[in-house]
Amino acid sequence: MALTNVMMGKHVVLNTINGSDKLKRKLRDMGLTDGVRFMPVLKTKNGPMVVEIRGTRLAFSDQVAAMLDVTPLNA
Helix, strand or coil: CEHHHCCCCCCEEEEEECCCHHHHHHHHHCCCCCCCEEEEEEECCCCCEEEEECCEEEEECHHHHHCEEEEECCC
16 A cells, blocks of 8 residues: 555655666665655645654655555554
């Protein structure tokens, strides 16, 4: 499921990044590695999606958020 389809405040696990090698490398350098657990915390109508990962908040455009394949967690 794409990150853009996840409800705010719901923890997810990153499965894969669907994008160019350059984008994958950049996001991995920012802490988005396969299997990492994080939570989307804010999404405005025309703004970025903000996620909290490892105690840090990162903002992604809708296009980048759509490339992040995640699995929602129940807890």
